[in-house]
Amino acid sequence: MAPWNRQVEEMPPDELRRLQYRLAKALVQRVYETSEFYRRRMKEHGVRPDDIRSLADIGKLPFMYKRDLRDNYPDGLFCAPKEELVRYHVSSGTTGKPTVVGYTRHDIENWSESLARGFSSCGLGRGDVLQVSYGYGLFTGGLGVHYGAEKVGATVLPTSVGNTERQIELMQDLHTTAIACTPSYLLHLGEVAEKMGVSIRDDTDLRIGILGAEPWSEQMRSRIEDWLGIRAYDIYGTSELSGPMFTECSEQKGIHIWGDLALAEVVDPETGEVLPPGERGELVITILQKEAFPMIRYRVGDITVMDEEPCACGRTHPRIHRIQGRVDDMLIVRGINVFPSQVEHALLEIPEVGRHFQIVVDRKGALDAMLVRVEVSEEAFSDKITDLMMIRKMVEHRLRSSLNVGVDVELVEPGTLPRFEGKSKKVVDRRSL
Amino acid sequence: MEKSYIVKQISIFSENRPGRLAAIAGALRDAKINIFAFSIAEANGFGVVRALVDRPEDAHRTLTDLGFRVSFTDVIGVKMRDEPGGLSEVASVLGDAGINIEYAYAYSGRDGAVLILRVDQVEDAVRQILDRGGELLKASLFR
Numbered sequence: 001m002a003p004w005n006r007q008v009e010e011m012p013p014d015e016l017r018r019l020q021y022r023l024a025k026a027l028v029q030r031v032y033e034t035s036e037f038y039r040r041r042m043k044e045h046g047v048r049p050d051d052i053r054s055l056a057d058i059g060k061l062p063f064m065y066k067r068d069l070r071d072n073y074p075d076g077l078f079c080a081p082k083e084e085l086v087r088y089h090v091s092s093g094t095t096g097k098p099t100v101v102g103y104t105r106h107d108i109e110n111w112s113e114s115l116a117r118g119f120s121s122c123g124l125g126r127g128d129v130l131q132v133s134y135g136y137g138l139f140t141g142g143l144g145v146h147y148g149a150e151k152v153g154a155t156v157l158p159t160s161v162g163n164t165e166r167q168i169e170l171m172q173d174l175h176t177t178a179i180a181c182t183p184s185y186l187l188h189l190g191e192v193a194e195k196m197g198v199s200i201r202d203d204t205d206l207r208i209g210i211l212g213a214e215p216w217s218e219q220m221r222s223r224i225e226d227w228l229g230i231r232a233y234d235i236y237g238t239s240e241l242s243g244p245m246f247t248e249c250s251e252q253k254g255i256h257i258w259g260d261l262a263l264a265e266v267v268d269p270e271t272g273e274v275l276p277p278g279e280r281g282e283l284v285i286t287i288l289q290k291e292a293f294p295m296i297r298y299r300v301g302d303i304t305v306m307d308e309e310p311c312a313c314g315r316t317h318p319r320i321h322r323i324q325g326r327v328d329d330m331l332i333v334r335g336i337n338v339f340p341s342q343v344e345h346a347l348l349e350i351p352e353v354g355r356h357f358q359i360v361v362d363r364k365g366a367l368d369a370m371l372v373r374v375e376v377s378e379e380a381f382s383d384k385i386t387d388l389m390m391i392r393k394m395v396e397h398r399l400r401s402s403l404n405v406g407v408d409v410e411l412v413e414p415g416t417l418p419r420f421e422g423k424s425k426k427v428v429d430r431r432s433l
Numbered sequence: 434m435e436k437s438y439i440v441k442q443i444s445i446f447s448e449n450r451p452g453r454l455a456a457i458a459g460a461l462r463d464a465k466i467n468i469f470a471f472s473i474a475e476a477n478g479f480g481v482v483r484a485l486v487d488r489p490e491d492a493h494r495t496l497t498d499l500g501f502r503v504s505f506t507d508v509i510g511v512k513m514r515d516e517p518g519g520l521s522e523v524a525s526v527l528g529d530a531g532i533n534i535e536y537a538y539a540y541s542g543r544d545g546a547v548l549i550l551r552v553d554q555v556e557d558a559v560r561q562i563l564d565r566g567g568e569l570l571k572a573s574l575f576r
Contacts, residue, residue, distance in 0.1 A: 376446060376502060383444030383481050383506045383551075384535065385474045411479050413448050415500040 001250075004120035004152065005113070008260055009315045013308075016259045016316060021055040023288040024263060028052050028061065031294055035079045037072060038296070058263065058286065059274055064298045066094055069240065074100045080292040090138040091239040092337055092404055095345040101140070101239050102292040108147060110289055111242040114261050115148025118247030121256065121313060122233045124178050124208055126153035131171060133181035133189075134213065134335070136160045139404075140243025141213055141335065145180045145235075154178070161185075164192045171204050178208035180235070182335040183216040183224060187366035190228055201229035210235050212244055213335035214368075215323055217433040221252075234322055238302075238337075240295055241285055246320075254307050254319030262287050264320060265297070266306040269327040277306045282327050283320060301327050329427060333361060333368045336405040340426050343372060346402040352380035352391045356417040362430040372399060373410045375417060435559040438569040439507045441489040442549070445482040446502040449475060457482055457496065464495045470549055472538035483538070485510070485549060489575050508551050510570030511562055513539070515546040523548055523567065530561040 003009040011019070029049045031038035042048065045062040052058065069077065070093045078085075080102070087103045103111070124130065130149045134141030142160055149156050157174055159167050167189060170176070179186065186209055193200050200206055209224060212235035224232045236255045237245035241262070246255045257264040263286040266275045275281045283300045305321040331338045340359060347355055354375040361370050372395075380391060392409050399407040418425035447453040454473070461468060461484075471484035486492045489505065496503045513519035520539075527534060527550075535551045547570060552558045562569060 378502065381444075381446055381502045381504050383442075383474075383483060383504060385476045385481060388446075388479065388481070389476055411446075413446060413453075413500070414502050416448070 001120050001123045001125055003315065004117040008258070009117060009121075009317065011260075011316055013316050017055055020259050020263055020288065023260065024055065024058055024286065025049070025052050027286070027288055027294060027296070031079055031296065035077070037068075037077055038079075038294075055263075058297070059265075061297050063272060063284065064296060066099075066240075066299075066301070069099045070094060070097050073097045075102065077294075078102055078292055079294055080104050085292055087143075088138075089140045089143075089239055089243065091140070092339070092342060092402075094339040094341045099239060101242070103242070104291040107242065107290055107292050110261055111144060111245060112147040112151045114242075114245045114258055115145065115247070116151040117258060118235070118245075118249075118256070119148055119152045119154070119210070121249035121315065122208060122210065122231070122247055123250055124149070124152065124154060124210070128154040128177045128208070129157055129175055129205075130154045130178045130180060130210075131157040131159050131167065131176040133159050133161060133167060133179055133185060134244075139336075140237070140239045141180075144237070144243035144245070145210070149180075164189055165196060168193045168196060168198055171206065172198065175205045177205050178210060179206060180210040182214045183209075183211040183220055183232070184214065184334070184363070184366050184368060186211060186224060186228070186232075187220075190224075191366055201227070206230050209233065210247065212236055214332040215325070215433060218322070220433055236320070236323065238300060240298055240300070241287055242290070249311065249313040249315060251311055251313050253311065254321050256311070256315055256317045256319050257285075259317045261289060264306065264318060266304060266320075267299075269303075275306070277308045277318075280305050280324065283323075299327075301330060303327060331359070331361060331370075331427065331429065333370045333405050336403070338370070338403055338405060342403055343399065346399055347374060347395075350395055350398055351377060353377055353395055353411075354414065354417075356419060358417050358426055358428065360428045360430065363432075368431065369408065370405065371408045371410055373412050373417060375414045376411050378414075435556040437572055438509055438559045438563075439555055440485065440510055440549075440570060440572050440575055442506045442508040442551075443484050443486060443489050443492050443496070444504050444506050445484070445496060447473075447480050447482050449478050449480050454482065456499075457501070460495055460499055460501075461486065461492060464491060466492045466495070469542075470538065470540040470547070472536075474536065483536075485575065487575060506551060507555050508549050509555060509559060509562075511548045511550060512544075512568040512570070513546040513548050515541055519546060520548065523562070526561055526565050526567065527552065527558060530557065532558045532561065 084104045085102045136142030209232040233248045235247045265284040266281040269282040283302045287295045302323045303325045307319040358373040395409045467487040469485040474481045533553045537550045539548045
């Protein structure tokens with residue numbers, strides 16, 4: 001399909017870099033003037049807007065981290081007047097405080113533009129019916145994809161998450177041609193369809209999957225494509241950057257990062273040194289035109305490789321490879337980010353159980369299942385099974401409400417859980433992608 | 434008076450996996466503690482082992498030192514006739530008095546059958562049983 005915005009998408013690389021420089025310089029100037037946070041941070045780092053005299057000078061700016069969002073909760077990083085905001089999204093933080101992201105009308109417009117380009121590059125457009133099976137609400141996935149799809153003129157079927165049998169019925173009745181969801185959910189949907197006697201390949205019009213919000217692999221792509229008879233594309237983003245924002249093109253060889261909207265760098269996670277294309281490191285993103293919630297050199301925590309080779313699709317914007325892991329201990333469970341520190345924080349407020357825990361993540365069928373093992377405290381131990389069952393239910397409920405994802409809790413004997421810090425013992429991930 | 438019939442049962446939290454009962458029983462054996470009666474209550478993934486032993490304080494200390502989660506629970510042991518109707522007699526006394534049984538287990542030994550009960554109003558239960566001519570295990574048996 002033709003590019004959504006050919007002039008921008010096929011801009012010569014030199015011109016794109018000049019545009020990025022102008023946008024970056026304007027961004028730095030603007031946040032320095034409007035934001036206490038950025039001004040203080042830049043002063044501490046001994047850098048002024050005038051010091052940005054080339055695109056490479058962006059490297060002089062300090063990094064931003066997830067903890068900056070927590071420390072400035074709820075709106076300390078906002079750079080637009082409150083009345084200019086048209087939307088909030090909220091995601092989980094690393095501990096008790098969530099992360100709040102705000103958008104101006106222009107920000108929503110750019111977010112939708114970014115996805116409109118991506119969807120077009122996967123061959124999705126007018127005449128398509130896109131079933132959005134990402135969660136709608138505080139999570140960015142549902143509404144983000146929704147606006148992008150409407151922009152390209154596709155018909156959106158906003159099914160959100162859950163009720164899989166109904167999703168399959170609607171997919172048949174309304175002739176869904178594309179679905180946006182997590183790859184594991186699509187596998188689950190395929191399995192449920194088979195149990196209902198429906199073949200996605202033969203009995204539906206589905207031809208495209210826009211899949212993301214969790215790590216997946218080339219093997220998983222082949223499995224999905226071969227089994228369901230569709231083309232499966234990777235979509236990437238995090239709430240700090242707006243939400244799902246960038247996708248693969250029809251070449252399926254990396255995710256185009258629209259250079260006029262975002263500046264992507266890959267750095268050595270230890271030293272912060274910028275790595276040349278082709279080297280594996282941590283993704284760092286600057287969102288160039290964001291008004292409400294700019295992010296400058298944000299350390300996303302995802303591990304990838306930058307690819308600046310020309311793409312066969314003709315688009316000149318750089319690509320990143322499929323995400324290969326995390327630099328921290330973040331887990332993604334059913335598309336939701338979970339930090340072990342959140343579990344720790346929640347447990348500290350529940351005296352009935354100790355503060356030690358172990359997280360076990362596994363796949364039940366195609367879907368993720370998360371188990372948290374905790375020790376019953378001495379004070380709370382009752383010899384009545386019903387009391388212990390109530391404690392377990394209560395802990396499940398409390399964890400669910402602070403993590404935004406369903407959790408099973410197992411009560412274990414005291415002293416049996418790992419006492420020492422370290423991901424290797426606190427988190428057991430049995431999923432294979 | 435009633436108090437002298439209230440017996441200290443030890444309750445031990447146990448994961449539901451092979452070897453846990455053996456670990457508990459082995460620890461009591463090594464401490465030369467005799468088990469009169471025990472039961473296991475199970476839920477999904479875990480259970481509670483409840484036991485009447487000859488030296489409950491020692492048993493509590495021994496198991497706690499080994500890392501087990503242990504508590505004492507007040508129970509009573511009612512002697513039953515070891516013949517048809519024995520249980521019915523005891524249960525009727527408590528039912529008539531409006532005393533609820535939370536859980537129970539029983540053993541039958543040389544000196545007849547004993548029903549071990551956890552009830553919601555333990556002193557009331559003791560009084561009712563004694564008033565109706567019933568016989569209870571004395572707490573002094575367990576030291």
